Amino acid sequence: MKKLGDEFGMKVRNKMMIFISCCLLLAGCTSPSAQGNKDANKVLKVMYWDESYFFQQYGDLFTMKYPNTEIQVVAMEKLYNQKDENGNPVNYDKAFSNLVEKEKPDVLLLASNLFPQYATEGKLTELGALIERDHYDLTTYSKGILESIKEKGEGKLYGLSPGFQSNAIFYNVDLFKKHGIDLPHDGMTWQEILELARRFPTEGNKDERIYGFALARSSNLNAVGNLGITMGTSQGINLLNGKTKKVTLDTESWKNIFKLATEVASSKAIYDPNLEEHAQTGNNDYFASQPFLMGRVAIAVESNQFLQELKEVSNNPKKYKNYKPFELGIAAGPVDPVDPTKTNGAYLNEIFTISAESPNTEVAWDFIKFVNGEDFAKVKAKSLNQGLLAREGISKDYDGISLEAFYKLTPKMAPDFGENLIPTSFYQPFLTVLERETELLQDNKKSVEEVLKLVQTEAQAALDQAFKDEEAKKESTNKK
Numbered sequence: 209m210k211k212l213g214d215e216f217g218m219k220v221r222n223k224m225m226i227f228i229s230c231c232l233l234l235a236g237c238t239s240p241s242a243q244g245n246k247d248a249n250k251v252l253k254v255m256y257w258d259e260s261y262f263f264q265q266y267g268d269l270f271t272m273k274y275p276n277t278e279i280q281v282v283a284m285e286k287l288y289n290q291k292d293e294n295g296n297p298v299n300y301d302k303a304f305s306n307l308v309e310k311e312k313p314d315v316l317l318l319a320s321n322l323f324p325q326y327a328t329e330g331k332l333t334e335l336g337a338l339i340e341r342d343h344y345d346l347t348t349y350s351k352g353i354l355e356s357i358k359e360k361g362e363g364k365l366y367g368l369s370p371g372f373q374s375n376a377i378f379y380n381v382d383l384f385k386k387h388g389i390d391l392p393h394d395g396m397t398w399q400e401i402l403e404l405a406r407r408f409p410t411e412g413n414k415d416e417r418i419y420g421f422a423l424a425r426s427s428n429l430n431a432v433g434n435l436g437i438t439m440g441t442s443q444g445i446n447l448l449n450g451k452t453k454k455v456t457l458d459t460e461s462w463k464n465i466f467k468l469a470t471e472v473a474s475s476k477a478i479y480d481p482n483l484e485e486h487a488q489t490g491n492n493d494y495f496a497s498q499p500f501l502m503g504r505v506a507i508a509v510e511s512n513q514f515l516q517e518l519k520e521v522s523n524n525p526k527k528y529k530n531y532k533p534f535e536l537g538i539a540a541g542p543v544d545p546v547d548p549t550k551t552n553g554a555y556l557n558e559i560f561t562i563s564a565e566s567p568n569t570e571v572a573w574d575f576i577k578f579v580n581g582e583d584f585a586k587v588k589a590k591s592l593n594q595g596l597l598a599r600e601g602i603s604k605d606y607d608g609i610s611l612e613a614f615y616k617l618t619p620k621m622a623p624d625f626g627e628n629l630i631p632t633s634f635y636q637p638f639l640t641v642l643e644r645e646t647e648l649l650q651d652n653k654k655s656v657e658e659v660l661k662l663v664q665t666e667a668q669a670a671l672d673q674a675f676k677d678e679e680a681k682k683e684s685t686n687k688k
Contacts, residue, residue: 255308257284315561320556334366349598349600350598359621391537398442406475421472424509440465445461466646
């Protein structure tokens with residue numbers, strides 16, 4: 209009975225905490241314009257990935273503070289896998305544009321790749337005057353994110369993001385101490401990280417040995433291709449330019465990167481999740497197949513979302529028979545040696561903006577102020593669902609793990625190379641040639657110079673063809 213009473217008491221306390229948090233949130237930061245909007249019935253159309261998820265993350269709390277505002281969600285989930293009248297896949301950005309034109313939402317949700325286009329083409333409302341009028345406090349808002357958003361808007365602020373994602377250097381303290389190797393530190397470059405990784409032993413059974421470094425799991429490329437592209441893009445070096453319609457892979461920067469990637473891959477110090485023999489763990493569970501989570505990798509570069517995976521494993525040690533508990537360390541990085549105070553490993557998936565055509569600018573501005581405010585951030589401080597908070601100094605840890613490293617470097621949005629202009633039909637032939645040639649590079653059958661020159665030539669031909677095919681489709685559609 210005592211146990212049931214404790215559980216009941218815990219549930220009551222949790223509900224009370226949620227209620228108190230909501231009350232504090234509703235009491236905070238009410239501007240004169242917000243007071244006016246509370247007294248009138250309003251309809252606000254907001255773009256978001258999914259309606260139910262929107263209300264879970266933002267809508268429920270917003271409507272508690274603004275009960276007379278009805279929110280209509282324009283769901284973006286319908287943008288995926290669209291086909292035109294001929295059965296051809298519709299480019300995501302084109303589908304997005306069509307949805308905006310059809311639904312005319314007041315609040316547009318833009319990812320960092322689409323944001324510059326909408327900001328500079330006069331499709332968004334500039335927020336500077338509204339911020340000044342309402343004395344909206346941005347003191348605790350990340351200066352790095354603010355600078356990046358302004359940079360993409362050619363010096364003007366066209367949106368705000370409640371949160372962001374960022375990479376960091378995760379490391380197994382126990383493995384470093386066991387092998388007498390200096391711990392990683394803040395501000396390390398890729399070269400420094402990989403040099404550390406190569407100091408770890410490479411012998412042993414593939415199912416039990418340790419690795420100095422673990423590659424990301426998202427790529428279908430081999431180790432050299434995966435590592436090379438990861439290092440280059442994290443330093444803001446482009447390999448494609450949709451604006452100039454050029455492939456830019458055969459350069460000195462990429463040559464140096466792929467030479468390092470080849471050296472590291474040949475050292476056998478890195479774990480490649482795409483090699484079949486490494487993937488066989490005897491357990492189909494995703495977490496059990498990740499050697500860093502199991503305590504067998506010294507260093508990995510991952511995003512803040514990786515903390516949720518670490519939490520799952522460490523909180524359920526009996527579920528994973530190969531799990532070895534370890535002390536976790538996190539350092540800020542990797543950095544570009546040219547600009548070591550900033551990180552290109554940060555990205556914004558949710559920039560809320562106001563459509564320039566919206567007749568409900570004031571209500572839309574109330575929403576943006578609310579979800580980017582300090583009070584809202586305090587309520588969301590213990591969750592990583594929306595990433596790291598753009599409001600600094602509020603969320604200090606996740607499940608007891610310090611988040612300090614993620615805030616030490618200034619977030620820098622990736623440069624705009626017009627990737628959204630590149631036809632989707634280009635990527636399959638491009639990845640095919642890249643994988644084929646980097647495989648030869650990994651097997652020491654070709655030099656870096658030979659590989660990049662050939663990939664440049666074949667990829668450029670594929671890109672030219674993709675643009676031609678896209679233009680032909682447009683002409684065919686216009687004739688109809």
